[in-house]
Amino acid sequence: MILDVTFWAFAALAVFSGWRVFRADSMVRAAYWLLVSFAAVGVILVLLKAQFLGLILILMMGGEMTIMAVFMVAFMMNPAGLNPMTMVHRNRVAIVAGVVSFLAIAALGLFARFPTAPAPGGVDPTRRLGVELLGDSMLVFQTAGVALLATMIAAIAISSARGRFGDADEGSVEPVQLVVADAGDEPDEEGHR
Amino acid sequence: MTLQALIVVAAAIFGIGVYGALSQQSFVMIMMGLELMLNGTILAGGTMWAMTTGGSPKGQMLVVVLLTVMAVEAAMGFALVIGIYRVRRADITEKLRRLKG
Numbered sequence: 582m583i584l585d586v587t588f589w590a591f592a593a594l595a596v597f598s599g600w601r602v603f604r605a606d607s608m609v610r611a612a613y614w615l616l617v618s619f620a621a622v623g624v625i626l627v628l629l630k631a632q633f634l635g636l637i638l639i640l641m642m643g644g645e646m647t648i649m650a651v652f653m654v655a656f657m658m659n660p661a662g663l664n665p666m667t668m669v670h671r672n673r674v675a676i677v678a679g680v681v682s683f684l685a686i687a688a689l690g691l692f693a694r695f696p697t698a699p700a701p702g703g704v705d706p707t708r709r710l711g712v713e714l715l716g717d718s719m720l721v722f723q724t725a726g727v728a729l730l731a732t733m734i735a736a737i738a739i740s741s742a743r744g745r746f747g748d749a750d751e752g753s754v755e756p757v758q759l760v761v762a763d764a765g766d767e768p769d770e771e772g773h774r
Numbered sequence: 775m776t777l778q779a780l781i782v783v784a785a786a787i788f789g790i791g792v793y794g795a796l797s798q799q800s801f802v803m804i805m806m807g808l809e810l811m812l813n814g815t816i817l818a819g820g821t822m823w824a825m826t827t828g829g830s831p832k833g834q835m836l837v838v839v840l841l842t843v844m845a846v847e848a849a850m851g852f853a854l855v856i857g858i859y860r861v862r863r864a865d866i867t868e869k870l871r872r873l874k875g
Contacts, residue, residue: 603793615806634816668800679790686784713835
């Protein structure tokens with residue numbers, strides 16, 4: 582009974598704060614509404630006895646949404662929310678797409694027949710997950726780590742202030758233009774221009 | 775707290791995310807829509823683990839992979855926002871009418 586009430590409270594909070602993300606006047610507030618939504622889903626995961634996943638979701642999103650809020654202040658207009666803000670395009674199409682995807686997935690959940698095999702009590706799921714991570718699913722775990730490393734390198738390469746052919750904010754300048762400029766020179770002894 | 779109720783809640787979060795990702799003009803708000811979609815997916819994955827797998831840790835592995843996807847999405851999204859802003863001075867989609875740099 583208490584479990585059900587807690588679940589519905591946090592489910593309502595997750596959906597409500599998710600909706601508020603796109604109705605907030607300030608992008609910083611939007612970032613923190615999104616954090617509330619993630620935290621509510623994290624609590625629901627804890628209620629489902631996936632304690633590790635729920636807590637790591639809250640931890641990860643706490644950091645990520647703080648970075649996102651800093652981003653908002655650095656880049657975006659109206660971070661303080663002093664003016665009303667709606668920045669949308671093709672709003673009706675987007676509403677229809679959102680409602681259709683909600684109805685489709687909800688219908689799948691309501692009418693599809695899933696096997697009923699709840700997690701057994703008495704076994705610590707966190708311990709089993711740890712054994713799985715460093716046992717049978719070691720390859721998945723390692724691949725995720727390598728993917729994150731590749732992401733770090735790619736993120737630095739993309740956002741670096743200096744690109745391959747010069748400053749990044751000047752756009753890419755192909756080096757071939759430099760060759761065309763002195764194309765009339767005599768080739769040297771080795772045939773180079 | 776039944777499987778059906780959990781999936782409906784996950785679908786609602788996912789649907790709001792679809793709306794946000796399609797309707798918002800600002801790049802960072804589009805990213806928020808994508809994150810909300812992943813939030814619904816994580817809830818659905820955790821639900822499936824808790825209700826249908828008999829506690830097999832492989833179900834939780836799927837959610838771990840989803841968390842990785844979310845981290846990758848956020849990092850690459852932020853990097854692309856910075857990269858586009860540097861070259862094009864654009865922070866909303868309407869300022870990008872062509873792909874050429």
